[in-house]
Amino acid sequence: MSDKNSFEPRIVAFFCNWCTYTAADLAGTARMSYAPNVRVVRIMCSGRLDPQFVLAAFREGADGVLVGGCHPGDCHYQEGNYKALRRVTLLKRLLKSFGIEEERFRLEWIAASEGDKVQRVINEMTETVRKLGPLHLEKPDITASHETVKVAGVSAGGTR
Amino acid sequence: MSKPKVAFYWCASCGGCEETVVDLNEAILNVVAAVDIVLWPVALDFKRSDVEKMPDGSIAVSFINGAIRSSEQFEMVEMLRKKSGLVVAFGSCAQLGGIPGLGNLFDRRGLLETVYKTCPSLTNGNTTTPVTSTKVEKGTLSLPELWDTVKTLDQVIKVDYYLPGCPPPPNLIADAVNAILSGKLPPSGSVLAPDMALCEDCPRRDSKPDKIQLSGFHRPHEIIIDPDKCLLAQGLLCLGSVTRQGCGSVCVNGNMPCTGCMGPTSHVADYGAKALSAIASMVDSNDEAEITAILDKIADPLGTFYRYSLPASLLHRAYAAGTNGGKK
Amino acid sequence: MPRQIVVDPITRLEGHGKIDIILDDKGNVERAYFQVPELRGFERFAIGRPSEDMPQITSRICGVCPTAHHMASTKALDDLYKVTPPPAALKVREMLYNIFFIEDHALHFFYLGGPDFVVGPKADKGSRNILGVLGKVGQEVGLKVIGTRKELRELMILAMGKAIHPVFGLPGGISKPISKDDRPRFVKAAQTAVEFGQFCLNVFDNIVLKNPQYMEYITSEAYTHKTYYMGMVDEKNRINFYDGPLRVVTPDGKEYVKFPGGDYLKHLAEHVEPWSYIKFTYLKGVGWKDFVEGSDSGVMGVAPLGRLNASEGMATPLAQEAYDMYMKTCGGRPVHFTLATHWARLVELLYAAERMQELANDDETYSPDVRVIPTEKPTEGIGVVEAPRGTLIHHYQTDDKGLITMANLIVATQNNAARIAMSVDRAARKLINNGEVDDGILNMVEMAFRAYDPCNGCATHTLPGHMPLIVNLYDREKRLLREIRRD
Ligand code: SF4
Ligand code: SF4
Ligand code: SF4
Ligand code: FES
Numbered sequence: 001m002s003d004k005n006s007f008e009p010r011i012v013a014f015f016c017n018w019c020t021y022t023a024a025d026l027a028g029t030a031r032m033s034y035a036p037n038v039r040v041v042r043i044m045c046s047g048r049l050d051p052q053f054v055l056a057a058f059r060e061g062a063d064g065v066l067v068g069g070c071h072p073g074d075c076h077y078q079e080g081n082y083k084a085l086r087r088v089t090l091l092k093r094l095l096k097s098f099g100i101e102e103e104r105f106r107l108e109w110i111a112a113s114e115g116d117k118v119q120r121v122i123n124e125m126t127e128t129v130r131k132l133g134p135l136h137l138e139k140p141d142i143t144a145s146h147e148t149v150k151v152a153g154v155s156a157g158g159t160r
Numbered sequence: 161m162s163k164p165k166v167a168f169y170w171c172a173s174c175g176g177c178e179e180t181v182v183d184l185n186e187a188i189l190n191v192v193a194a195v196d197i198v199l200w201p202v203a204l205d206f207k208r209s210d211v212e213k214m215p216d217g218s219i220a221v222s223f224i225n226g227a228i229r230s231s232e233q234f235e236m237v238e239m240l241r242k243k244s245g246l247v248v249a250f251g252s253c254a255q256l257g258g259i260p261g262l263g264n265l266f267d268r269r270g271l272l273e274t275v276y277k278t279c280p281s282l283t284n285g286n287t288t289t290p291v292t293s294t295k296v297e298k299g300t301l302s303l304p305e306l307w308d309t310v311k312t313l314d315q316v317i318k319v320d321y322y323l324p325g326c327p328p329p330p331n332l333i334a335d336a337v338n339a340i341l342s343g344k345l346p347p348s349g350s351v352l353a354p355d356m357a358l359c360e361d362c363p364r365r366d367s368k369p370d371k372i373q374l375s376g377f378h379r380p381h382e383i384i385i386d387p388d389k390c391l392l393a394q395g396l397l398c399l400g401s402v403t404r405q406g407c408g409s410v411c412v413n414g415n416m417p418c419t420g421c422m423g424p425t426s427h428v429a430d431y432g433a434k435a436l437s438a439i440a441s442m443v444d445s446n447d448e449a450e451i452t453a454i455l456d457k458i459a460d461p462l463g464t465f466y467r468y469s470l471p472a473s474l475l476h477r478a479y480a481a482g483t484n485g486g487k488k
Numbered sequence: 489m490p491r492q493i494v495v496d497p498i499t500r501l502e503g504h505g506k507i508d509i510i511l512d513d514k515g516n517v518e519r520a521y522f523q524v525p526e527l528r529g530f531e532r533f534a535i536g537r538p539s540e541d542m543p544q545i546t547s548r549i550c551g552v553c554p555t556a557h558h559m560a561s562t563k564a565l566d567d568l569y570k571v572t573p574p575p576a577a578l579k580v581r582e583m584l585y586n587i588f589f590i591e592d593h594a595l596h597f598f599y600l601g602g603p604d605f606v607v608g609p610k611a612d613k614g615s616r617n618i619l620g621v622l623g624k625v626g627q628e629v630g631l632k633v634i635g636t637r638k639e640l641r642e643l644m645i646l647a648m649g650k651a652i653h654p655v656f657g658l659p660g661g662i663s664k665p666i667s668k669d670d671r672p673r674f675v676k677a678a679q680t681a682v683e684f685g686q687f688c689l690n691v692f693d694n695i696v697l698k699n700p701q702y703m704e705y706i707t708s709e710a711y712t713h714k715t716y717y718m719g720m721v722d723e724k725n726r727i728n729f730y731d732g733p734l735r736v737v738t739p740d741g742k743e744y745v746k747f748p749g750g751d752y753l754k755h756l757a758e759h760v761e762p763w764s765y766i767k768f769t770y771l772k773g774v775g776w777k778d779f780v781e782g783s784d785s786g787v788m789g790v791a792p793l794g795r796l797n798a799s800e801g802m803a804t805p806l807a808q809e810a811y812d813m814y815m816k817t818c819g820g821r822p823v824h825f826t827l828a829t830h831w832a833r834l835v836e837l838l839y840a841a842e843r844m845q846e847l848a849n850d851d852e853t854y855s856p857d858v859r860v861i862p863t864e865k866p867t868e869g870i871g872v873v874e875a876p877r878g879t880l881i882h883h884y885q886t887d888d889k890g891l892i893t894m895a896n897l898i899v900a901t902q903n904n905a906a907r908i909a910m911s912v913d914r915a916a917r918k919l920i921n922n923g924e925v926d927d928g929i930l931n932m933v934e935m936a937f938r939a940y941d942p943c944n945g946c947a948t949h950t951l952p953g954h955m956p957l958i959v960n961l962y963d964r965e966k967r968l969l970r971e972i973r974r975d
Contacts, residue, residue: 172528173551174548174549174550174551174552174554175550175551175552176548176550176551176552176554176652176653177551178551178552179551179552179595179652180551180652182595183641183651183652185634185635185637185638186631186634186635186638258548259545259548260528260548262533262537262545263528263529263532263533265533265536266529266532266533270532271529271532274529274531274532274535275529275531275532275767276760276767278894279531279758279896280753280883280894280896281752281753281756281757281758281769281883281896281898282757282758282760282767283757283758283759283760283776284757286759286760288760288761288762289760289762290760290761290762290763290764290765291762291763294762294763296510296519296521296763299508299510299518301508301521301523301763303523303763303764303765326548326653327551327652327653379538379540379890380540380658380663381540381565381569381658381659381660381861381862382861383861384859384861385663385664387664410645410649410650410655411649411650411655413649414648414649414650414654414655414656414663414664415649415656415663415664416649416655416656416663419544459538459889459890459891460536460537460538460541460891463536463537463538463541464538464541467541467545
C-alpha cells in the first residue's frame with residue numbers, strides 16, 4: 001500500500017558505549033553523512049543487551065534493530081560481546097518464527113575509530129529495511145496491559 | 161456473619177485447573193466450609209442467573225482460569241469483574257496465555273484449514289468447514305466466531321492477583337485462599353508464589369555449576385538422563401533458572417527438565433526472551449560458526465521458550481501470513 | 489409456523505455444548521442439533537514443535553484425562569522412532585495408566601456424573617454434588633474415597649512427575665524407573681483400589697439397581713441406540729486400555745472388524761457438519777448415512793458401554809464376575825442402553841484396580857531398565873489407547889529432525905459424537921409435541937449428556953460437570969415466546 005520508495009524506515013540502534021557509540025559520535029562530528037533513520041540507544045556493553053529490549057523496540061514500531069559492539073577480544077568486560085553474539089544468534093531464529101525477517105536485525109563489531117563503518121552499516125541497513133518495507137505488527141487490541149508498565153521498568157542496561 | 165462469596169470460572173482451558181482444586185483433597189472440605197461458592201460449573205450447580213442478579217462487588221473473589229479467545233468469554237469475565245472485589249488469574253492460561261496460546265503462531269484460517277481440509281482422516285473429498293451461520297431446513301444454526309489472537313486475562317480485564325502454574329500447585333491454592341480469607345494479601349498485582357527462581361529450590365541445585373558452559377544441547381530422548389545431576393548441566397533445556405519456584409520441582413523430580421509453566425519472576429517482562437538470553441549465554445564458544453551449530457540443536461526456540469506465554473510476550477503473536485513456527 | 493429452540497447449556501457463554509431444536513409447522517420436532525461451538529486447534533500449532541514435546545503439549549487438550557493424551561502421544565513416538573521400550577517401561581506405563589483409569593472413573597462416579605444417581609435425579613439440586621454424595625454414603629466412607637484418590641494421585645506424581653500433565657513419557661521408554669523401595673506403597677494402594685472398586689459396585693447395586701425407577705431410566709427407549717461399538721482388546725478379545733488391536737462389533741454383537749491402531753485410516757473417517765466444530769467419526773467401511781442407527785449406518789459407540797460391547801470379557805477375575813452380572817441384567821451383549829454406561833464404568837474401574845494389582849506385584853515393574861535410545865530416523869508414528877471416554881488416536885509425521893509436519897488427533901468424544909447427537913434428537917422428539925415443551929426435556933437431555941460423560945474438553949475444552957440448561961422457544965421473528973431455565 002505505502003510506496004516503498006517514500007517509506008522511511010525507523011531503526012533502533014543499541015550501541016556499546018566504548019566503541020560503536022563513540023564511532024557514531026565521530027561520524028557525526030566528522031560530518032560523515034548517514035541516513036537519519038536511526039535512533040541510538042547507548043548501552044554500557046553489547047553484553048548488556050537484553051533480548052527484551054529488541055522485542056520491545058520492534059513492538060514500539062521499529063522496522064529494524066541494529067546492535068553495535070566492540071570487536072572480538074576488545075570488549076571492556078572481556079566476554080560481553082561474545083555473550084551478545086550468542087544471544088543474537090538465537091534471537092535471530094526466534095524473530096524469524098515471529099514472522100520478522102532476519103535482515104531486520106543485525107549485529108556489527110565497530111571500533112571507536114571506525115566512523116566510516118558506522119556510516120556504511122547504517123546506510124546499508126536503511127536500504128535493506130527500506131526494500132523490505134514497513135514491519136506490520138498489527139497490535140492485537142489489548143485493553144488492560146500490565147506488561148507495558150513492566151517493560152518501561154526494564155531500563156537500558158538494567159537486567160541481564 | 162455471612163461467609164465470603166467465591167466464584168470459579170473457566171475460559172479456554174483444559175479442565176486441569178479444576179482438577180487441581182479437587183487435588184486439595186480433604187482440605188477442600190475446609191474451603192467449602194469457610195466460603196460460599198456461588199459459581200463453579202464443574203462441581204456444583206451453575207448459577208449464572210444468580211450471579212447476574214448479585215450487586216456489583218458482592219463476590220469476594222473470582223478465580224478465573226483459561227485463556228480468552230472469544231467474545232462470549234470476554235463478556236463473562238467482564239461480568240465477573242464487576243461483581244467481584246478481587247479477580248485472581250488462575251493458572252498459566254489465564255496468566256500468560258498457556259499452551260492454547262501457542263495458537264497465536266497461526267491464524268484462525270490456517271487452523272480451520274488444518275482441521276477440516278488437510279487432515280488425513282476426513283471423508284474423501286470433504287468440502288465442508290464449520291461456519292458461523294448455517295441455514296438448515298426451517299432454521300438457522302449459529303456458531304461463535306473464534307478470535308484470531310488468544311489473550312491473557314489481564315489483557316481484557318483488570319486482574320488483582322495471579323496464581324501461576326499449569327496447573328497451579330494445590331498448596332499455593334490453599335495459601336492463596338487463606339491469605340484472602342485472613343486479608344493478609346501482598347500488594348495488588350502480585351503473583352501468589354515465591355518470587356525466586358526454581359533452581360534455588362531444586363533438589364539438584366548442588367550439582368549445578370556456578371557457571372554453566374555448554375558445548376552442546378540434548379533433547380531428552382537422546383540421552384540417558386542422570387537422575388541426580390542438574391539437568392541443565394547435562395545439556396538439557398531446563399528452564400529452572402528463569403522460572404518462578406513454588407511447584408516443588410515436580411518435573412525435575414520426574415527426571416525431566418522444567419519447561420517453565422510457573423512463568424517468570426517479577427523482574428521479567430517477557431519470559432521467553434529472558435529464557436533465551438539465559439540459555440544462549442551459556443554456550444561455550446566464541447566462534448560464530450560453532451555458536452550457530454550448537455544453538456541449532458535447540459530445535460524450536462519459540463515453542464520452547466514461549467511454551468506457556470506467547471500471548472503475554474511483548475510481541476503477543478507471530479505475524480505475517482505463512483509464518484509457521486520457524487519452518488520454511 | 490417454524491420455530492426454533494436453543495438449548496444452550498451455558499447460556500450465551502463460550503462453548504461448552506449447545507443444542508438447537510427446530511420445530512415444524514405443527515410444533516413437532518423437525519430435527520435437534522447437538523453442537524460443539526469451540527475449537528482450539530492443537531493439530532495446527534503442533535506443526536513445527538519437536539515431536540518429543542507432544543506428550544506434554546497434547547496433555548493440555550484435557551486436564552481431566554491428560555494421562556490418556558500423554559500416553560497415546562508417547563506410543564505414537566515409539567512408533568515414530570520405531571523403537572520398542574524395555575518391558576519394565578511398558579509395565580510402568582500400563583500400571584500408571586490403570587491407576588489413572590481408577591482415579592478418573594472414580595472422579596466421575598463421585599464428583600461428576602454419579603451424584604445424579606447416588607443422590608438421586610430428583611433430589612434437591614443443591615445436594616447433587618460431592619457433598620451430597622458424602623451425605624448419602626456417610627462422611628466416613630466419603631473420607632475414604634477422598635483418601636484413596638489422594639494416595640493414587642500421589643503415586644501418579646511419584647512415577648509420572650505430575651498427575652495433571654505428566655512428564656515421564658519418552659520415545660523408547662519413560663524418564664525414570666520406579667524404585668523397589670516404593671513397591672509396598674503400590675501394592676498396598678492396589679489392594680485398597682480393588683476394595684474400592686468392589687465398594688463402588690456395591691453402592692451402585694444398592695442405590696441404583698435395587699430401585700425400579702432407576703432401572704426404568706436405564707432401559708428407557710430415549711437412550712437406546714442400536715449402533716456399532718468399538719474398543720481395544722487383548723489377544724483373547726478381553727478389554728485392554730493400554731495396548732492391543734481395535735475391535736468393532738455390529739449392532740447385533742458380531743465381530744465386524746479387528747485392526748491394529750496403525751491402520752485406523754483404513755477403517756475410520758470423520759464427517760464434518762457446517763454447524764459444529766466437532767468432527768463425527770464413523771466406520772469407513774459402512775459409510776456415513778446421517779445420524780441414524782442400525783447396521784447400514786457407520787455410527788458407533790465407544791467408552792465403557794462401547795468397550796464392554798466390543799469385548800468378550802475382562803482379563804481379571806472379579807471384573808469378569810461383574811461383567812457377567814452386568815450383561816445378564818442388561819439382557820446380553822451388546823447392551824444398547826446408553827445409561828448403562830454408568831454401570832459399565834464401574835466394571836472397568838474394578839478391572840483397572842485388579843490390573844494395577846497384577847502389575848504392582850510383578851518384579852519386572854521395578855526394574856531400572858526403562859529406556860532405549862531411539863536410533864531410527866523419525867518419519868511417521870501412530871499411537872492408540874483407550875481413554876476413559878473412548879478410543880484415542882494420535883498420528884504424527886515429522887521431518888528428519890523430528891519436528892512435527894502433520895498431527896492428526898481423533899479424540900474419544902468425537903467417536904461418540906454422532907451417538908450423542910442422536911440421543912439428544914431422540915429426547916427432544918419424545919418430549920416435544922404440538923409445540924408443548926415439557927420441562928422434563930431438561931432432565932432428559934442432561935441425563936443423556938452425563939451418561940456419555942462427553943468430554944468436550946477433549947473435542948474442545950469442556951468438562952462433563954453439572955450442565956445448566958436453558959431452553960428458549962422462539963417464534964419465527966425470533967421473539968422469545970417462553971424461557972425455561974434450570975441453573
Ligand atoms: S493452566 Fe494448564 S491446567 Fe490450567 S487450564 Fe491451562 S492448560 Fe489446563
Ligand atoms: S537447571 Fe533445572 S535441574 Fe538444574 S538446578 Fe535448575 S531447576 Fe534444577
Ligand atoms: S518444574 Fe517447571 S514446568 Fe514443571 S511444574 Fe515446575 S515450573 Fe512447571
Ligand atoms: S564493552 Fe563494548 S561490547 Fe563489551
